[in-house]
Amino acid sequence: MIILQLDHVTKQFGGLVAVSSVDLEVPQGSIFSIIGPNGAGKTTLFNCITGFYRPEAGRIIFDGVSLVGLRPDQIAALGIARTYQNIRLFGRMTAIENILVGQHSRLKSGLAGALFRLPRTRREEQEALDKAHQLLDFVGLSGYGDMFAHNLPYGQQRRLELARALASEPRLLLLDEPAAGMNPKETEELMAFIRRIRDELGLTILLIEHDMRVVMGISDIVAVLDFGEKICEGTPQEVRCNPRVIEAYLGKGAA
Amino acid sequence: MGLRTGIRMGLIAAIVTIFLILIGVHMLMGRLLQSWFRVPAHWPGVWLMVVLLGMWAGSRAVGQMKARSWGNALLAGASAGIIQGALVGAALYLLASITQAGVDLRTWLNQMSKESIGALTLGFAPLPAAGFIGGVLLVSALAGAAWRERRLRVRAARLARGERMISLREHLLEIPAISQVSNNPLSRRVLIGVFMVLLLIAPFFLGQYWNYNLGTVGIYVILGLGLNIVVGMAGLLDLGYVAFFAVGAYTMALLTAPQPHHIQMSFWLALPIGIVLAAVAGILLGIPVLRMRGDYLAIVTLGFGEIIRILSKSDVLTGFTGGPRGVRNVGHPVLFGKDIGNEFYFFYFILIGVILAIIITRRLEHSRVGRAWRAMREDEKVSQAMGIYTLKYKLMAFAMGAALAGLSGAIFASRNSFTGPEDFVLLVSINVLALVIVGGMGSIPGVILGAFVLKGLPEMLRELEDYRVLVFGALLVVMMIVRPQGLWPASRVQLERPRPELAEEVEAPAELAEGEVGS
Numbered sequence: 001m002i003i004l005q006l007d008h009v010t011k012q013f014g015g016l017v018a019v020s021s022v023d024l025e026v027p028q029g030s031i032f033s034i035i036g037p038n039g040a041g042k043t044t045l046f047n048c049i050t051g052f053y054r055p056e057a058g059r060i061i062f063d064g065v066s067l068v069g070l071r072p073d074q075i076a077a078l079g080i081a082r083t084y085q086n087i088r089l090f091g092r093m094t095a096i097e098n099i100l101v102g103q104h105s106r107l108k109s110g111l112a113g114a115l116f117r118l119p120r121t122r123r124e125e126q127e128a129l130d131k132a133h134q135l136l137d138f139v140g141l142s143g144y145g146d147m148f149a150h151n152l153p154y155g156q157q158r159r160l161e162l163a164r165a166l167a168s169e170p171r172l173l174l175l176d177e178p179a180a181g182m183n184p185k186e187t188e189e190l191m192a193f194i195r196r197i198r199d200e201l202g203l204t205i206l207l208i209e210h211d212m213r214v215v216m217g218i219s220d221i222v223a224v225l226d227f228g229e230k231i232c233e234g235t236p237q238e239v240r241c242n243p244r245v246i247e248a249y250l251g252k253g254a255a
Numbered sequence: 256m257g258l259r260t261g262i263r264m265g266l267i268a269a270i271v272t273i274f275l276i277l278i279g280v281h282m283l284m285g286r287l288l289q290s291w292f293r294v295p296a297h298w299p300g301v302w303l304m305v306v307l308l309g310m311w312a313g314s315r316a317v318g319q320m321k322a323r324s325w326g327n328a329l330l331a332g333a334s335a336g337i338i339q340g341a342l343v344g345a346a347l348y349l350l351a352s353i354t355q356a357g358v359d360l361r362t363w364l365n366q367m368s369k370e371s372i373g374a375l376t377l378g379f380a381p382l383p384a385a386g387f388i389g390g391v392l393l394v395s396a397l398a399g400a401a402w403r404e405r406r407l408r409v410r411a412a413r414l415a416r417g418e419r420m421i422s423l424r425e426h427l428l429e430i431p432a433i434s435q436v437s438n439n440p441l442s443r444r445v446l447i448g449v450f451m452v453l454l455l456i457a458p459f460f461l462g463q464y465w466n467y468n469l470g471t472v473g474i475y476v477i478l479g480l481g482l483n484i485v486v487g488m489a490g491l492l493d494l495g496y497v498a499f500f501a502v503g504a505y506t507m508a509l510l511t512a513p514q515p516h517h518i519q520m521s522f523w524l525a526l527p528i529g530i531v532l533a534a535v536a537g538i539l540l541g542i543p544v545l546r547m548r549g550d551y552l553a554i555v556t557l558g559f560g561e562i563i564r565i566l567s568k569s570d571v572l573t574g575f576t577g578g579p580r581g582v583r584n585v586g587h588p589v590l591f592g593k594d595i596g597n598e599f600y601f602f603y604f605i606l607i608g609v610i611l612a613i614i615i616t617r618r619l620e621h622s623r624v625g626r627a628w629r630a631m632r633e634d635e636k637v638s639q640a641m642g643i644y645t646l647k648y649k650l651m652a653f654a655m656g657a658a659l660a661g662l663s664g665a666i667f668a669s670r671n672s673f674t675g676p677e678d679f680v681l682l683v684s685i686n687v688l689a690l691v692i693v694g695g696m697g698s699i700p701g702v703i704l705g706a707f708v709l710k711g712l713p714e715m716l717r718e719l720e721d722y723r724v725l726v727f728g729a730l731l732v733v734m735m736i737v738r739p740q741g742l743w744p745a746s747r748v749q750l751e752r753p754r755p756e757l758a759e760e761v762e763a764p765a766e767l768a769e770g771e772v773g774s
Binding site for chain 2: 050052071072073074076077081082084088089090091092093094095096097100101102104105107109110111113114115117121125128129132133136143145146147148164168
């Protein structure tokens with residue numbers, strides 16, 4: 001079953017075509033990687049899916065719902081979460097609070113609930129806090145919960161960002177270069193972690209990554225973008241041998 | 256090394272000292288000490304200022320050196336003191352001899368009266384007087400340098416022993432009585448109870464003047480807590496906050512006063528209407544304005560604030576708003592047939608408003624709504640990606656902030672029995688913003704402290720007359736340099752439950768938390 005389908009998606013900035021008529025079909029439960037040189041349009045594609053950019057043409061269908069024209073918060077509520085290339089946490093909020101914000105679209109209480117401390121709100125807050133503790137444990141951040149996010153070391157920040165994304169109970173998780181700045185051991189752990197959330201939580205994962213060991217190691221399908229166009233798609237093996245891919249990465253003549 | 260920093264600091268200190276003397280601040284200190292501590296003469300205050308300035312020069316010179324050695328420290332202190340002393344002494348010699356020659360310096364410097372210079376010469380001839388002030392400055396600078404050097408050494412020793420630097424708050428918590436109160440919810444409640452009782456009986460002892468002033472502080476606390484929601488929590492810089500204060504005040508005034516509308520509604524009915532109308536105004540202003548960000552938002556809200564004020568005094572609307580002359584005879588609250596519209600009752604009334612505002616802020620802060628606001632403040636784009644409909648939450652923040660402003664505006668108009676366009680100048684918005692920043696953004700005790708410092712302190716500084724604004728401005732500048740996070744910054748919530756199996760891991764974060772001290 002296809003959970004996310006992109007149909008001829010095009011995004012332009014002035015005269016620059018950042019994403020040009022890209023088709024993608026992401027099967028449910030897969031780990032789907034998008035690779036390509038810098039400026040190939042990978043992050044732009046993420047921003048189209050999450051509603052921050054509105055594509056000029058094409059359709060984006062998530063589990064039968066068209067995403068084009070929806071606001072980012074509506075898309076998040078549908079079950080799409082993301083992390084960022086350069087970590088973007090809520091710095092002056094604690095780790096637990098970051099995770100609680102991640103749960104926002106799964107919680108309901110509003111002004112009245114907070115002002116009058118309604119029983120329903122208190123129960124909901126209690127459950128949200130329980131869940132935040134579970135997620136803290138799940139990503140291995142127990143004991144760091146009350147620290148401001150900006151005081152955490154880099155590796156912990158990455159994990160917290162993942163926990164925050166998972167807090168929204170997404171069905172599709174978009175990871176933008178999760179292995180950036182990691183050493184080989186940390187990268188290894190990250191790969192195991194990505195597999196684990198796919199298997200245990202049943203998530204579909206869409207991944208942008210530069211580290212070829214990660215891409216080749218965990219992807220079910222790899223799509224290659226170059227100058228906004230999809231130049232090839234297939235299993236890691238197929239993509240590795242494709243001459244157009246080698247050309248895009250290494251230049252003409254290398255193939 | 257010590258010599259160079261000492262000379263540089265001595266020069267700076269000399270310029271500052273001469274400047275302060277020329278504008279007569281030493282006399283001011285003298286008079287202040289006289290009236291506050293009932294010192295019989297003004298010379299203790301004058302010379303206290305001189306000694307403090309000398310100590311400041313010596314201490315700063317030592318603070319700027321990197322290498323620690325007593326020799327260097329004393330050299331720095333001595334050179335700073337000699338330079339400062341020589342220059343200030345020379346200046347005093349000049350001033351004193353000119354005055355002695357019968358020239359009235361007040362023609363150019365209107366604070367340089369005979370008494371003003373006499374306070375520094377102490378009746379000596381110009382030359383010995385100059386020598387005396389120079390000597391005092393030198394000794395003070397040496398004392399300041401020694402004090403600073405010792406303090407830096409103590410601190411370095413603590414660091415070398417592996418003790419991490421601790422904040423003032425942690426210092427206080429080391430005192431058994433204080434840690435007892437802060438850890439034990441019961442004694443905390445007792446303390447709050449005692450404080451409440453003190454507040455409740457205070458108006459019986461304070462008298463009209465202070466009841467009125469404390470009431471004003473309270474009105475500003477409510478305003479500050481309201482703006483704190485908008486600026487401190489949601490991160491929306493609103494420079495037109497006074498508009499909502501005006502909506503609350505005018506609603507109260509127009510509904511209860513005999514002119515211009517003859518409605519003469521009861522205070523108790525007009526109050527909630529004022530709050531609701533202010534909130535509605537917040538939403539109406541918010542819809543067009545909140546699509547902007549940062550600086551743009553600040554400028555547009557500033558414009559809206561002024562528009563409200565100008566509308567209220569425009570000729571076209573005079574029939575409706577009372578125009579430039581404002582609205583007189585605004586209704587007072589009446590309880591059991593008794594007019595309770597004097598400072599004494601208003602004190603309690605405002606106190607209730609403040610408590611209400613505190614409860615509202617506290618409950619919102621750590622709710623789903625408050626978290627959404629703070630997430631928006633930290634990173635608007637990411638908060639959207641987390642499912643927060645930012646436009647809705649911005650409007651909620653605007654409406655809540657405006658409602659509190661409406662409450663304080665309504666009380667304000669009724670207490671003064673009058674309201675008019677001049678009550679709602681831009682300066683009110685700036686004052687409220689300043690008290691939030693000085694107190695500590697996002698922090699409830701900070702806002703209360705800020706209101707006391709910004710609205711209460713100026714009352715205490717009445718003796719300063721013309722200098723009030725100067726001293727006040729200087730205080731603000733010093734504050735922002737020395738303590739940019741505010742007097743009482745917001746603290747973190749502790750939400751993680753201690754779990755026994757994590758006992759050894761918890762050590763690690765404690766070390767990491769160091770980076771946060773002073774940040």
